[in-house]
Each structure stands twice: as C-alpha cells, then as structure tokens.
Amino acid sequence: MTEIDLTTPLQKVIGNGAKLLADSLNLHTVGDLVYHFPRRYEERGEHTDIRSLEMDTEVTVFGQVKRVSSRTFMQQRGKTAGKRGSLLEVVVGDDSGGELSVTFFNQAWRESQLRPGRWGLFSGKVGRFQSKLQLNQPDYVLLDGAEGEESVEEFAGAIIPVYPATAKVPTWRIAAAVRTVLDVLPPTPDPVPASVRAKQKLSALDKALREIHRPESRESLFFAKRRLKWDEAFALQLTLVQRKHRAADWPARARPLRDDGLLASFDAGLPYELTRGQRDVGDEIAADLARPHPMHRLLQGEVGSGKTVCALRAMLQVVDAGGQAAMLAPTEVLAAQHHRNVIDLLGGMARAGELDGAPDATRVALLTGSLGAAAKRKVLEEIGSGAAGIIVGTHALLYEGVAFKDLGLIVVDEQHRFGVEQRDALRAKADQPPHVLVMTATPIPRTVAMTVFGDLETSVLSQLPNGRSPIASHVVPATDKPAFLDRAWRRIREEVAAGHQVYIVCPRIGDAKSDGEDLPAGDDERRAPLAVLDVAPQLEEGPLHGLRIGILHGRLPADEKDAVMRTFSAGNLDVLIATTVIEVGVDVPNSTMMVILDADRFGVSQLHQLRGRVGRGSAPGLCLLVTESGEGTAARTRLDAVASTTDGFKLAELDLEQRREGDVLGATQSGRRSHLKLLSLLRDADLIGDARAEAIELLEDDRELTRHPGLAATVSQLVDEERAEYLEKG
Numbered sequence: 001m002t003e004i005d006l007t008t009p010l011q012k013v014i015g016n017g018a019k020l021l022a023d024s025l026n027l028h029t030v031g032d033l034v035y036h037f038p039r040r041y042e043e044r045g046e047h048t049d050i051r052s053l054e055m056d057t058e059v060t061v062f063g064q065v066k067r068v069s070s071r072t073f074m075q076q077r078g079k080t081a082g083k084r085g086s087l088l089e090v091v092v093g094d095d096s097g098g099e100l101s102v103t104f105f106n107q108a109w110r111e112s113q114l115r116p117g118r119w120g121l122f123s124g125k126v127g128r129f130q131s132k133l134q135l136n137q138p139d140y141v142l143l144d145g146a147e148g149e150e151s152v153e154e155f156a157g158a159i160i161p162v163y164p165a166t167a168k169v170p171t172w173r174i175a176a177a178v179r180t181v182l183d184v185l186p187p188t189p190d191p192v193p194a195s196v197r198a199k200q201k202l203s204a205l206d207k208a209l210r211e212i213h214r215p216e217s218r219e220s221l222f223f224a225k226r227r228l229k230w231d232e233a234f235a236l237q238l239t240l241v242q243r244k245h246r247a248a249d250w251p252a253r254a255r256p257l258r259d260d261g262l263l264a265s266f267d268a269g270l271p272y273e274l275t276r277g278q279r280d281v282g283d284e285i286a287a288d289l290a291r292p293h294p295m296h297r298l299l300q301g302e303v304g305s306g307k308t309v310c311a312l313r314a315m316l317q318v319v320d321a322g323g324q325a326a327m328l329a330p331t332e333v334l335a336a337q338h339h340r341n342v343i344d345l346l347g348g349m350a351r352a353g354e355l356d357g358a359p360d361a362t363r364v365a366l367l368t369g370s371l372g373a374a375a376k377r378k379v380l381e382e383i384g385s386g387a388a389g390i391i392v393g394t395h396a397l398l399y400e401g402v403a404f405k406d407l408g409l410i411v412v413d414e415q416h417r418f419g420v421e422q423r424d425a426l427r428a429k430a431d432q433p434p435h436v437l438v439m440t441a442t443p444i445p446r447t448v449a450m451t452v453f454g455d456l457e458t459s460v461l462s463q464l465p466n467g468r469s470p471i472a473s474h475v476v477p478a479t480d481k482p483a484f485l486d487r488a489w490r491r492i493r494e495e496v497a498a499g500h501q502v503y504i505v506c507p508r509i510g511d512a513k514s515d516g517e518d519l520p521a522g523d524d525e526r527r528a529p530l531a532v533l534d535v536a537p538q539l540e541e542g543p544l545h546g547l548r549i550g551i552l553h554g555r556l557p558a559d560e561k562d563a564v565m566r567t568f569s570a571g572n573l574d575v576l577i578a579t580t581v582i583e584v585g586v587d588v589p590n591s592t593m594m595v596i597l598d599a600d601r602f603g604v605s606q607l608h609q610l611r612g613r614v615g616r617g618s619a620p621g622l623c624l625l626v627t628e629s630g631e632g633t634a635a636r637t638r639l640d641a642v643a644s645t646t647d648g649f650k651l652a653e654l655d656l657e658q659r660r661e662g663d664v665l666g667a668t669q670s671g672r673r674s675h676l677k678l679l680s681l682l683r684d685a686d687l688i689g690d691a692r693a694e695a696i697e698l699l700e701d702d703r704e705l706t707r708h709p710g711l712a713a714t715v716s717q718l719v720d721e722e723r724a725e726y727l728e729k730g
C-alpha cells in the first residue's frame with residue numbers, strides 16, 4: 001500500500017466498508033475517521049445505568065449477560081404461519097441493578113454464545129414489552145472472544161471506546177475500521193509550534209490522535225483530549241484574532257463627536273441622569289465611531305439596563321457627522337416600538353421640515369414588510385435622499401430597492417434573532433464598511449463571548465437605571481399544589497384593582513399551523529403545550545371574568561399587533577395574553593406582573609428575557625412560573641434556579657450547561673452542526689483563554705501565518721471557509 005495520510009480516501013485503506021461509513025456517517029477520508037472521536041468510554045465492571053435509557057432511542061449498552069431462557073411457539077403470520085418458532089430472551093444487566101431484555105426470534109444457536117457472565121456491547125433501538133425495556137434482535141459483540149465472533153482486539157484493554165454510530169454501522173465496526181487505519185497511518189505532522197506545545201504542556205498530535213481511540217489509561221485519555229480540545233480552541237481563536245486585525249485595517253468614514261449637534265441637545269434635554277455604565281459605554285462607542293476604521297462592538301446588558309439610549313446616542317453622533325444610522329429589529333412589534341420610543345425621546349429633533357422641528361432636526365423612518373405601497377415609496381425616498389437620518393426596520397431593510405445615501409452605522413438589536421446572511425446583506429448596502437453595534441439583552445458567558453464574538457469589542461451594562469424596581473419570581477407547581485394556581489389568578493385581579501397591568505404568556509398560538517412549533521422538550525411525554533387561543537376564552541369566562549383582556553401573537557396582521565400593543569400601553573387593557581412575541585423590547589412601565597404558563601417549555605434565557613417586561617416602572621414586579629413538572633425533575637430544578645436569581649450572567653452559565661453548544665455557536669443559523677467536537681465552552685474556559693493569549697502573541701509577528709503553513713492549513717480545516725465567514729459576519 002502506498003503511504004497514506006489524513007487526506008487518503010478510506011476506500012484505499014479499508015475497502016468495501018468505506019461506502020457504508022460514507023453513506024451512514026459522512027466519513028470519506030482517513031482524517032474524517034480519525035477525527036470521529038468516541039462519544040464516551042466504558043470500563044468492564046462499570047455500570048452503564050440501563051435505568052436511564054429512553055424509549056425509541058438508538059443505544060449501545062455495555063452490560064453482562066445475567067439470565068438466558070428460550071421457548072417455542074406457534075407462528076401466526078406470513079409464510080411461516082402454522083410452523084413452530086423459537087424465542088431466545090437474554091437479560092443483560094449492569095452494576096446499577098438495571099436490566100434490559102434482549103430478544104432473538106428463530107436464532108436459538110445464539111444461546112451457546114450468550115452465556116451468563118459474559119460482557120458485551122449490545123446495539124439497537126430501545127422498546128418496551130410487558131413493562132420491560134427491550135432491544136429486539138440487536139447487533140452485539142462479546143468482549144471475551146466468543147466463538148464465531150469477529151476479532152475484538154480493540155476491546156482487549158480495560159477502556160472501551162463507544163462511537164457515535166448508526167443502526168447500520170454499530171460502534172464496534174467503527175472501532176475495527178479505526179484500528180485498521182491507525183495500524184498503517186504514519187506519524188501525523190504536528191502543526192502547533194514546539195514552543196507553544198512546551199509552554200502549554202501539550203501532547204504531540206500523533207500521540208493524541210492514537211490515544212483518544214485506544215487509550216492505555218484514563219490519564220493518557222485526559223491528555224489526548226486536552227491536546228485535541230486545544231487544537232479546536234486555538235483554530236477558533238487564531239481565526240477570530242486574524243479577523244480582528246483585518247477589520248482594524250479596513251477603511252471607514254470617521255464619525256467624530258460634535259459639541260453643538262443633536263447629541264448635545266439630546267443629552268441636555270434628558271429628564272434623568274445617565275448611569276455610570278451608560279456614560280462609560282457611550283465614551284467607548286464615541287471613540288470607536290471617531291476612528292477611520294469600522295467599529296465592531298457587542299453591547300450586552302440586562303433587560304432594562306438602558307441599551308436603547310446608548311444606541312440612540314451613537315446614532316445621533318453619526319447623524320451629526322452627516323451619515324445615516326439603521327436599527328435592525330427582529331419583529332414588527334419591536335421595530336414599531338423602537339420607532340415610537342426614538343421619536344418620543346427626540347421630540348422636535350425628529351421632525352425635520354415641520355413647524356415645531358428643531359433647527360438641526362432629522363427624520364426617523366420606519367420600514368416594515370407590512371407598509372402599504374404609498375407609505376413605502378415615501379419612506380424609501382427619505383432613506384435614499386438622506387432626509388431620514390435614523391431608520392428603524394425589520395428584515396424589510398434588507399430587500400432590494402432599499403438604498404441609503406450614506407449608511408454610517410448599523411445597530412442590530414437582539415443579534416441572535418438574525419441569520420448571518422441577513423446581517424451581512426444590510427452591511428453590504430454601505431459604500432464603505434459601516435460601523436456596527438450589536439446589542440443583546442441575553443447575557444453571554446465570558447467563554448461564549450470569547451469564542452463566538454472574539455473579533456468584537458465587548459461592552460457590558462450591568463447597572464439598572466434609577467427607578468427600576470426589583471422583580472420577585474416564584475415557581476407555581478400547578479399539579480402538586482393547585483391552590484397556588486388559584487391564588488395566582490386572584491393575585492392578577494389584585495394587581496388590576498391597584499391600577500396595574502398583567503402579562504400571561506403561553507408557549508403556543510393554538511391553531512393547527514402552530515402545532516409544529518419548536519419548543520424545548522419537557523421531562524416526559526405530556527399533553528400539548530398551552531396555547532393563547534385556548535387559554536384566553538377559559539380565563540375570560542373563568543377566573544379573570546370581567547377584566548379587559550387582549551390577545552397578541554406572531555401571526556396577527558402587523559396593524560392588529562400594533563393596535564393591541566398601543567391599547568395595552570395606553571392602559572386600556574388589564575391583561576395581555578401573548579406568546580413570546582413580547583419577549584424583546586416591549587416596554588409598558590405600568591405592567592407589574594407576569595404569569596408564564598408551561599414555564600418548563602421555555603429556555604432559561606428566554607424566561608429571564610420575558611420577566612424583564614415587568615417592574616419597568618416604580619412599582620415592584622412579580623413573575624410566576626407555572627409548571628406541572630414535579631419536584632426533583634430537571635425542568636423543575638431549572639425553574640427553581642431562574643426563580644432564585646435575577647443575575648443574568650449566572651443564568652447564562654446555567655443555560656449553557658443545558659443547551660447543545662452547537663446552538664450556542666450558531667450551528668442552527670449557519671445550517672451546519674458545530675465544528676467543536678470536544679471543546680466545552682463552559683468546562684474549558686481556562687484553556688480557551690490560554691489559546692486566545694497564544695493566538696494573539698503568535699499573530700503579532702505573523703498575521704497570516706506565512707511562517708507556519710501547517711498551522712494555517714489546520715486552521716482552515718477546523719474552521720472552514722463557511723465557518724470563518726459566519727464568524728466574520730456575526
């Protein structure tokens with residue numbers, strides 16, 4: 001065989017088995033297979049906790065044959081109807097006491113192999129028969145050399161790798177293919193500089209790749225994983241630091257502060273004093289805008305911390321410098337509210353050309369998809385001529401035909417709601433790279449910010465403005481203590497009687513179209529999530545009878561949504577029953593209470609966002625998290641954690657623990673699964689920080705890695721072009 005390397009097609013090494021690996025697992029080259037890491041490791045004598053298995057999932061169980069029984073029966077169906085058949089039942093157990101029934105029809109010969117006491121790996125789909133967990137006719141391999149079984153050398157050691165597998169390609173087939181490849185693969189060159197390896201105490205790459213598949217000990221496995229995690233972190237950080245260097249070299253039009261412009265007038269007319277955090281963030285943004293290179297800044301802050309005022313001050317600075325600023329909002333409700341708020345805050349400064357307009361006034365335009373043709377033409381003219389200095393809009397801003405005279409700043413509100421292509425489309429509407437301010441009210445753990453937004457400067461608003469009231473949160477266990485739910489409805493009436501308003505949030509809208517909405521799964525199979533259109537009439541006729549109730553959800557026409565929000569904001573509704581359309585940006589200071597039904601169906605960050613809608617005035621806020629999840633379940637534990645703190649950063653850490661990191665990294669938005677196979681953003685925080693420091697130092701003198709071609713190639717493989725573009729656009 002000619003010498004192979006990581007780019008060699010698997011067909012040349014393992015022959016016909018390569019097609020199955022390609023079709024089932026998308027593994028085509030030696031490198032694909034070598035980087036298909038085990039998802040866990042078993043040791044003989046350690047239990048696999050059979051009791052934790054879930055129905056209808058493909059599993060690989062490591063266990064010991066406990067009991068074997070066989071019987072004959074008369075077959076009822078098909079060509080063998082009327083003939084005698086045999087059923088072999090093998091009970092497999094683990095040290096936890098869990099047991100699983102493994103059954104084979106008309107394969108009595110297996111009884112000679114599956115003798116009590118033997119350990120094996122059993123792979124199949126979990127079912128249930130007569131209240132017992134069952135694998136029906138699974139694939140299996142015995143780990144003590146049973147006669148008739150293929151070689152199981154790869155399982156000879158104490159530590160047994162279990163791979164991500166499919167029904168057609170069980171884990172031991174993958175292990176056999178890995179063994180074949182590693183036996184003929186020459187030592188893999190190490191792209192990481194020797195000085196970095198020595199400083200960080202990293203294993204050699206070739207050693208790590210071999211020991212992650214065939215570890216001699218838990219210690220060798222630890223060092224193998226650490227090295228391969230480092231490669232992932234280092235590749236990401238090198239990419240982000242390179243992007244940051246390149247962005248700093250791009251030309252952009254400087255937008256310096258003016259002492260006598262709209263921003264100065266706005267600051268002078270504010271009826272309250274900016275917080276220290278708002279002033280500090282404002283100084284950072286002002287300095288960025290004054291430079292001839294594009295700002296690329298992430299502004300994160302708690303709900304109600306004053307991000308919108310910071311963004312408006314930045315937009316006014318750009319307008320003062322002759323440019324335009326666009327704010328991209330994820331929903332029409334939020335865009336309309338931002339538009340109203342900006343106009344209210346600016347007063348005469350937003351009414352250029354009108355009798356009561358200020359001398360240096362500009363215009364604030366709103367562009368959404370539901371605008372009529374005549375209104376849209378007028379807005380497009382104001383944008384194209386430059387008459388509108390501030391433009392607020394939804395994704396309608398991205399369409400063809402929207403042309404800016406001089407787009408100088410893009411503010412993206414709730415960054416996670418937009419795909420990268422959408423954000424990039426708006427950026428492309430500027431003649432030169434515009435300044436970009438990304439805002440989010442979902443606090444981001446340091447490691448996520450470092451890994452996903454490492455090419456952005458980061459500002460944090462942690463201080464709430466004066467006058468914001470605390471929010472108390474409590475879990476309402478509707479099943480365990482139904483009286484608590486009755487009390488919640490009475491409490492709503494008390495809040496309304498005191499002159500306040502209340503939100504009730506449901507996970508679903510309630511017609512057939514919404515049944516497929518993507519909702520977090522609960523702890524078990526339960527009823528469908530509660531829906532606005534079902535809950536509203538029940539409450540109107542029952543415990544909330546006589547109150548003024550409104551309904552708001554995402555499929556209402558835009559003008560109806562806006563009308564409902566205006567009515568609620570004006571105090572003409574007592575209770576608003578809504579979906580998460582109110583999650584972002586809706587600001588009604590008189591709303592003091594929120595009841596979230598089926599709260600366990602929402603994520604941690606989403607719950608934190610939702611409750612931020614209350615307590616925005618002088619009266620304290622109350623949020624009740626209603627759930628049917630029992631005490632001690634994962635869902636209940638999550639809700640208890642949300643109720644126990646209003647620290648968004650603590651909750652973001654909890655959220656990261658519970659979510660797939662691919663989601664955090666944008667795999668959903670990019671349409672690809674996460675490229676991080678081993679790196680944990682939560683557990684590997686220190687390693688990520690070390691990788692960033694090394695990346696900064698290495699690129700100081702070698703920005704394009706020209707002196708490290710092997711490392712450059714590795715980075716491009718681990719962070720491919722599409723992933724790199726995703727990071728850059730984000």
